[in-house]
Amino acid sequence: MRALTWQGQGKVSVEQVADPSIQEPTDAIVRVTSTAICGSDMHLYTVLAPFLTKGDILGHEFMGIVEEVGSGVTNLKPGDRVVVPFNISCGHCWMCSRGLFAQCETTQNVDQGTGASLFGFTSLYGAVPGGQADYVRVPHADFGPIKVPEAGEDERYLYLSDILPTAWQGVQWANVRPGDTLAVMGAGPVGQLAVASAQYLGIEDVIVVDRVPERLERMKARGARTINLDDLDGSQVSAVGDAVRDLTDGRGADGVVEAVGMEAHGNPVAAAGLSAVSKLPSAISEPLAKKAGIDRLAALHAAIDSVRRGGTVSVSGVYGGALDPMPMMQMFDKGIAMRMGQCHVKQWTGELRDVLVDADPFGVEQLATHRVGLDEAATMYDVFQKKQDGCQKVVLKP
Numbered sequence: 462m463r464a465l466t467w468q469g470q471g472k473v474s475v476e477q478v479a480d481p482s483i484q485e486p487t488d489a490i491v492r493v494t495s496t497a498i499c500g501s502d503m504h505l506y507t508v509l510a511p512f513l514t515k516g517d518i519l520g521h522e523f524m525g526i527v528e529e530v531g532s533g534v535t536n537l538k539p540g541d542r543v544v545v546p547f548n549i550s551c552g553h554c555w556m557c558s559r560g561l562f563a564q565c566e567t568t569q570n571v572d573q574g575t576g577a578s579l580f581g582f583t584s585l586y587g588a589v590p591g592g593q594a595d596y597v598r599v600p601h602a603d604f605g606p607i608k609v610p611e612a613g614e615d616e617r618y619l620y621l622s623d624i625l626p627t628a629w630q631g632v633q634w635a636n637v638r639p640g641d642t643l644a645v646m647g648a649g650p651v652g653q654l655a656v657a658s659a660q661y662l663g664i665e666d667v668i669v670v671d672r673v674p675e676r677l678e679r680m681k682a683r684g685a686r687t688i689n690l691d692d693l694d695g696s697q698v699s700a701v702g703d704a705v706r707d708l709t710d711g712r713g714a715d716g717v718v719e720a721v722g723m724e725a726h727g728n729p730v731a732a733a734g735l736s737a738v739s740k741l742p743s744a745i746s747e748p749l750a751k752k753a754g755i756d757r758l759a760a761l762h763a764a765i766d767s768v769r770r771g772g773t774v775s776v777s778g779v780y781g782g783a784l785d786p787m788p789m790m791q792m793f794d795k796g797i798a799m800r801m802g803q804c805h806v807k808q809w810t811g812e813l814r815d816v817l818v819d820a821d822p823f824g825v826e827q828l829a830t831h832r833v834g835l836d837e838a839a840t841m842y843d844v845f846q847k848k849q850d851g852c853q854k855v856v857l858k859p
Contacts, residue, residue: 462477462478462479462480462481462594462595462596463475463476463477463478463594463595463835463836463859464476464478464518464590464593464594464595465518465519465520465591465593465594465835465838465839465857466478466515466516466517466518466519467505467513467514467515467516467517467519468515468516469510469515470506470507470510471506471507471846473506473519473838473839473842474839475835475836475838475839476516478516478518478594480596481590481596481597481598482598483529483530483531483598484598485531485533485600486531486532486533486534487531487533487534487600487601487602487603487604488530488531488534488598488599488600488602489527489528489529489530489531489534489537489598489599489602489606490527490528490529490530490596490597490598490599491523491524491525491526491527491528491543491545491596491597491599491606492525492526492527492528492595492596493523493524493525493592493593493594493595493596493597493859494524494525494526494615494858494859495523495524495525495615495616495619495856495857495858496520496522496523496524496592496593496594496835496856496857496859497520497522497523497619497620497622497624497829497854497855497856497857498520498522498593498838498841498842498845498854498855498857499521499522499623499624499650500649500650500651500722501521501582501623501722501779502519502520502521502581502842503842503845503846504722504723504779504781505519505581505582505583506842506846507846508723508781509583509585509781512583512584512585513583513584514584514588517581517583517588517590517591518581518590518591518593518594519581519591519593520580520581520591520592520593520594521547521579521580521581521582521591521592521622521623522547522592522619522620522622522623522624523544523545523580523591523592523593523597523619523622524542524543524544524545524609524615524618524619524621524622525542525543525545525597526540526541526542526543527539527540527541527542527543527606528596530602531602533603534602534603535603536603536604537602537603537606537608541606541608542608542609542610542611543606543607543608543609544606544607544609544618544619544621544622544810545580545592545597545599545605545606545607545622546562546605546606546607546621546622546623546626546806546807546810547579547580547582547622547623547804547806548562548563548565548576548577548578548579548803548804548805548806549565549568549577549578549579549580549587549589549600549601549605550562550563550565550567550568550577550601550604550605550807551565551566551567551568551601551604552601552603552604552605552807553567553604554566554567557604560805560808561805562577562805562806562807562808563576563577563802563803563804563805563806564576564577565577565578567601568587568600568601570585570586570587573585573586576802576803577803578600579803580592580597581593593835593838593857594835594859595835595859604807605807607621607807607810607814609621609814610818614826615856616825616826616828616829616856617817617821617825617826618814618817619825619856620650620654620825620828621806621810621813621814621817622806623804623806624650624651624654625654625658625813625823625825626804626805626806626808626809626810626813627651627654627777627804627806628651628652628653628654628655628657628658628718628720628777629654629655629658629809629813630777630804630805630808630809631651631655631658631718631720631775631776631777632655632658632659632662632664632718632775633809634773634775634800635716635717635718635773635774635775635800636715636716636772636773636775636798637659637664637715637716637773638663638664639662639663639664639665641664641666641715641716642666642667642668642708642709642714642715642716643659643664643666643667643668643714643715643716643717643718644667644668644669644670644705644714644716644717644718644764644767644768645659645667645668645669645670645685645717645718645720646670646701646717646718646719646720646721646760646763646764646767646778647670647671647719647720647721647760647778648669648670648671648673648676648677648679648680648687649671649676649720649721649853650828650853650854651720651777651778652669652671652676652718652720652721653676653679653680653683653824653828654823654825654828655718655720655777656669656680656683656685657683657822657823657824658823660683660684660822661816661822661823665684666686667680667684667685667686668685668686668687668688668705668708668709668714669685669686669687669688670687670688670690670701670704670705670763670767671687671688671689671690672689672690672691673848673853674689675851675853676853677689683824686708688701688704688705688708697759697763698759698762698763698766699766701763701766701767702763702766702767705767706767709769712769712770713767713768713769713770713772714767714768714769714772715768715769715772715773716768716772716773716774716775717764717767717768717772717773717774717775718764718775718777719760719761719764719774719775719776719777719778720777720778721760721761721778722756722760722777722778722779722780723756723757723778723779723780723781723782755782755784755785755786756780756781756782756785758782758785758786758787760778761776761778761780762788764776765787765788765791765792765795765797766788766791768795768797769795770795770796770797771795771796771797772795772797772798773797773798773799773800774797774798774799774800775799775800775801776799776800776801776802777801777804780801828853828854829854829855829856830850830851830852830853830854830855831844831850831852831854831855831856832855832856832858833855833856833857833858834857834858834859835857835858835859837857838857841855841857
C-alpha cells in the first residue's frame with residue numbers, strides 16, 4: 462500500500478509499504494477515504510525529529526471504511542463507515558472509566574513517561590503507524606472508532622478525529638458561559654473551530670488574536686472581534702494583553718483558549734535552539750529535547766497576560782519543552798486557573814456527531830483550503846508549513 466513516511470527533518474515522501482494486518486483480537490483494518498494534515502504534524506516535520514525514525518508513517522486525522530475486524534470486535538463490521546480518534550484508548554481502564562481517554566493506562570507509554578499512544582506521532586507516544594495511508598491497523602477497535610452515517614461528505618465528520626473535539630474541549634475547559642468574553646490565541650483550524658464552538662455554546666463575545674489576514678477575515682465574518690499581531694506596538698506578550706484589556710473594560714478576557722502551541726512566533730532565540738537540537742543525531746538530540754527543551758512560548762505567555770484576574774487559561778496547543786520558563790509571579794498574583802493536555806476525544810464525540818448529522822454550525826465543510834490525492838502529500842506538507850497559497854487545512858484522498 463501507499464503511505465506518507467517521515468524521511469528526515471523537513472522531508473516526507475509517499476512510499477510503498479507492507480499492508481497492515483490483524484495482530485490482536487481487538488484490532489480492525491480501516492481503508493482510509495480521507496485523512497488530513499494537522500498543525501501537530503508540522504511539529505513532526507520540524508522540531509520533534511529526534512523522536513522519529515526514517516520510514517515512520519505519519520497522520521492522526523483520518524476516517525474510512527472497515528475492511529476487517531478481529532475476533533474481539535463486536536461493535537463494528539466490514540463496510541461500516543468510521544472516524545478514528547487520534548488517541549488510542551481501551552475504554553475500560555481506571556483512566557478511561559473517568560473519561561480521561563488521552564491518559565489510557567492500557568496504552569500509556571510508561572517507558573517514555575507519557576500518556577496514551579497516538580496514531581502517527583513519534584516514539585514518545587508508541588510509534589503507532591498513522592493514517593496518511595491507504596489502510597490503517599486500528600488497535601482497540603472494540604472501543605475507539607466512531608460510526609458515522611453512510612450519507613454525507615467525509616469532511617462533515619473527518620474532524621471528529623481530532624481538531625473539532627480538541628477545540629470543543631478547549632472552550633469547555635476555559636470555563637466561560639453566556640455573557641462572558643473568550644479570547645482565542647491563534648486562528649488556525651483549531652482556533653477557528655474554538656470560535657465556532659464558543660458561539661454554538663452561547664458565548665457571543667469572542668476575541669481572536671492572529672497575524673494572518675485571511676484567517677482574521679474569516680473570524681470577522683463569524684462575528685468575532687479581532688486583533689492583528691502585526692498592528693501592535695511593543696513586545697508581543699504585553700501588547701496582546703493590553704489590546705485584549707482595551708476591548709474588555711481594562712479587565713481582560715474571562716477565559717482564554719491558547720490554540721497555537723510550541724512553534725508560536727515571537728521568540729527567535731528559542732526557535733533557533735529548537736532547530737539546532739532537532740538536527741543533531743537522535744542519540745544526542747532525544748535526551749536534550751526531553752530534559753532541556755524550551756518551547757516558543759509567546760502565545761502561552763500572551764494568554765496568561767490577557768486573561769482577567771481569577772480567569773481560566775485553556776491550553777489546546779501542543780507543548781513539549783522540559784525547561785519552559787513561566788511567569789509564576791503573575792500567574793499566582795492573578796489567581797488564574799489553567800487546564801491543558803491532549804484532547805480526550807471520545808469524551809466529546811457522541812454529542813458532536815449528533816450535532817453534525819443534521820447541521821454544520823461549526824463550518825467544518827468549509828475548513829479545508831486544499832484537497833489533493835495522497836500522492837501529493839509531500840508537496841502539501843511543505844506548502845502547509847510555509848503557509849503558502851493561503852493554505853490552512855489540507856485533506857488528502859488516498
